[in-house]
Amino acid sequence: xxxxxxxxxxxxxHTAALHLSRMLGSGHAITVVSPNSQWNWIPSNIWVxxxxxxxxxxxxxxxxxxxxxxxxxxxxxxxxxxxxxxxxSDRGAVDIEYTGQGKAGQNERLRYDYxxxxxxxxxxxxxxxxxxxxxHSVSVCTADHAIEADAKLKDVIATxxxxxxxxxxxGMGHGTCTCEGAAFEYVFNVDHELRxxxxxxxxxxxxxxxxxxxxxxxxxGMTFExxxxxxxxxxxxxxxxxxxxxxxxxxxHVEKVEPGQVHYETLDGEHHVLDFDFAMLLPPFGGVPxxxxxxxxxxxxxxxxxxSGFMRVDADYTVKPYEEWRGADWPTTYVSPSHPNVFAVGIxxxxxxxxxxxxxxxxxxxxxxxxxxxxxPSGVMGRTVAKPSRTASSTAHRRPRTxxxxxxxxxxxxxxxxRAAARLSGRDDDDARRxxxxxxxxxxxxxxxxxxxxxxxxxxxxxxxxxxHLQGQxxxxxxxxxxxxxxxxxxxxxxxxxx
Amino acid sequence: xxxxxxxxxxxxxxxxLPTPQTLRRRQSIxxxxxxxxxxxxxxxxxxxxxxx
Numbered sequence: 171x172x173x174x175x176x177x178x179x180x181x182x183x184h185t186a187a188l189h190l191s192r193m194l195g196s197g198h199a200i201t202v203v204s205p206n207s208q209w210n211w212i213p214s215n216i217w218v219x220x221x222x223x224x225x226x227x228x229x230x231x232x233x234x235x236x237x238x239x240x241x242x243x244x245x246x247x248x249x250x251x252x253x254x255x256x257x258x259s260d261r262g263a264v265d266i267e268y269t270g271q272g273k274a275g276q277n278e279r280l281r282y283d284y285x286x287x288x289x290x291x292x293x294x295x296x297x298x299x300x301x302x303x304x305x306h307s308v309s310v311c312t313a314d315h316a317i318e319a320d321a322k323l324k325d326v327i328a329t330x331x332x333x334x335x336x337x338x339x340x341g342m343g344h345g346t347c348t349c350e351g352a353a354f355e356y357v358f359n360v361d362h363e364l365r366x367x368x369x370x371x372x373x374x375x376x377x378x379x380x381x382x383x384x385x386x387x388x389x390x391g392m393t394f395e396x397x398x399x400x401x402x403x404x405x406x407x408x409x410x411x412x413x414x415x416x417x418x419x420x421x422x423h424v425e426k427v428e429p430g431q432v433h434y435e436t437l438d439g440e441h442h443v444l445d446f447d448f449a450m451l452l453p454p455f456g457g458v459p460x461x462x463x464x465x466x467x468x469x470x471x472x473x474x475x476x477x478s479g480f481m482r483v484d485a486d487y488t489v490k491p492y493e494e495w496r497g498a499d500w501p502t503t504y505v506s507p508s509h510p511n512v513f514a515v516g517i518x519x520x521x522x523x524x525x526x527x528x529x530x531x532x533x534x535x536x537x538x539x540x541x542x543x544x545x546x547p548s549g550v551m552g553r554t555v556a557k558p559s560r561t562a563s564s565t566a567h568r569r570p571r572t573x574x575x576x577x578x579x580x581x582x583x584x585x586x587x588x589r590a591a592a593r594l595s596g597r598d599d600d601d602a603r604r605x606x607x608x609x610x611x612x613x614x615x616x617x618x619x620x621x622x623x624x625x626x627x628x629x630x631x632x633x634x635x636x637x638x639h640l641q642g643q644x645x646x647x648x649x650x651x652x653x654x655x656x657x658x659x660x661x662x663x664x665x666x667x668x669x
Numbered sequence: 670x671x672x673x674x675x676x677x678x679x680x681x682x683x684x685x686l687p688t689p690q691t692l693r694r695r696q697s698i699x700x701x702x703x704x705x706x707x708x709x710x711x712x713x714x715x716x717x718x719x720x721x
Contacts, residue, residue: 409684417679418681420679444676
C-alpha cells in the first residue's frame with residue numbers, strides 16, 4: 171500500500187488527486203491538503219469581477235467530492251517538508267497546520283510514500299507598495315477579490331452615469347507579473363460593461379502592462395495561420411485594442427500605488443504618474459512559504475526550492491542567455507532532482523527561465539513577464555505526475571503482460587517517439603531543432619518579385635504597411651510617446667520555403 | 670516637450686480594423702456555435718494528447 175499526499179487542491183493538485191484515485195483503486199491512500207475548503211475555478215473570476223457570475227458559480231466544496239472518491243481531505247496548509255523522514259521514521263513527512271474542520275491552529279505530521287507539491291502561487295501584493303485589496307487597487311485573483319472589484323466597478327459606472335468622466339486602469343501591478351491573459355480578458359469585460367451601461371464615451375480605459383508588445387502574454391507572442399498566411403498575436407490584439415478604444419501602456423513596471431494614482435516606470439527609464447478612479451492590477455506570484463528539513467533537522471529549503479519559493483524539478487536551471495533558451499530546458503516528469511518521490515506541478519514548480527525575452531529599463535529595473543502556467547497545462551501536469559509510471563501505481567498495480575512482445579515493438583515505438591518529437595519541435599521555441607533551409611548560392615537564388623519578398627528582408631528594411639481605415643474610421647486618437655516603440659503590424663520574418 | 674501628465678500610450682493607428690464581414694460573422698449565431706464546438710474539440714484534443 172502506498173500513501174500519496176498532495177499539497178494543494180487547485181487545477182493541478184485536484185486533477186492529480188482525481189486521476190490517482192481512478193488509477194490506483196483501493197488499497198492505496200490519497201490525501202489532499204488544502205487551506206481552502208472550496209475549489210475555485212480561477213479563470214472565471216474575471217466574470218465575477220464584472221458581476222456576470224456569482225461566487226457560487228465559480229466555487230464548490232472539496233470535501234464531499236473527495237469523500238465520494240475515497241480521498242482523504244485535510245483543510246490545512248503545509249508548513250514544512252521532511253523528505254528524508256525524521257528521528258521517528260525514514261519515511262518522508264510533511265508538517266501541516268489546520269485552517270478548518272474544527273482543528274484550526276492544530277498541527278499534524280503526515281507520512282507519505284509520494285508527495286505532489288501543487289501549492290500554487292503566493293499572491294505577493296507586498297512587492298508593490300499600495301497594491302491590492304489591502305492597498306488602493308483591486309484584484310480578481312480570488313473570488314472574494316473579484317466581488318470587491320465588481321462592487322468598485324459598479325460605483326465607477328454610477329459616477330459615469332452622473333456625467334463625471336472616469337479613468338479605469340487594468341493590468342499588471344509589477345514588472346515581473348504573469349497572468350497577462352487574465353488582465354487582457356478583464357479589460358475587455360470592463361469595456362463591455364461600460365458599453366452596456368451606455369457610459370463608454372465618458373470613460374478612459376487603459377491597459378497597463380509589463381509586456382513590451384501587445385500580444386506577448388508572457389510567451390513572446392504567438393504566430394497563427396489564417397487563410398494561408400501567418401499572422402501574429404500582436405496584430406490581433408492591437409486590432410482589438412484599436413477597435414474597442416482601449417489605450418495600451420507597454421513595458422511598464424508599477425512602482426507604487428497611492429489613492430487615485432499609480433506610479434510606474436517604462437522601459438525607456440521614464441517615470442510616470444497616472445491618475446485613476448478604478449484600478450485592477452494583478453500582483454506578482456511567488457512560491458508559498460514552505461520549508462524543507464533533512465532527517466537531522468537541517469534546513470535544506472535552498473536545495474529543494476529556488477529563491478522565488480518554487481520547487482526545483484527536472485528542468486535545466488543552467489543560467490544562459492535568451493538566444494540559447496530551448497523547449498528542452500523545461501521539465502518532463504516534474505520530479506525533484508534530490509528526491510525521486512517528490513513532485514511539483516502547476517505554479518509550484520520553478521520554471522527554468524522566462525519565455526518572453528527579459529528586458530531591463532534604462533535604469534536597470536527588470537521588466538520581464540514571468541512564464542504563465544494556466545489551467546490547461548496545469549491540468550496536464552497533474553495528470554502527468556499521476557501516471558502509473560511516475561508514482562505509486564507503477565509498482566503496485568502493473569498488470570501482467572498477456573500478449574507476447576512484438577520483436578519490432580521497441581523499434582516502432584522509438585520511431586514513433588522520434589516522429590512525435592520532430593513534429594513538436596516545429597511548434598515550440600526550440601529553434602535549434604527546426605529544419606532550416608540552407609541558403610542557395612547567389613547565382614542559383616531565384617529573383618523574387620520586389621513586393622513579394624518582404625518576409626525575406628530584414629525587419630528594419632520592410633516598408634511600414636499603409637494604414638488601413640475601414641468602416642470610414644480615421645486614425646486613432648491615441649498619442650504616441652516619443653520614448654515608446656510603436657506597435658507595428660509586422661511580425662518576425664517567417665521561415666521561407668524554397669523549392 | 671510632453672505635458673507632465675502625458676502617458677506613453679502605444680500608437681495603434683496602424684493596427685487593422687475588422688471588416689464589416691468580420692463583424693457580421695462575430696454576431697452570427699450558427700457560425701459562433703460551430704466555432705465554439707470546433708474550439709472545444711481542439712482544446713479537448715490538446716488535453717487528451719497533451720503529455721510528455
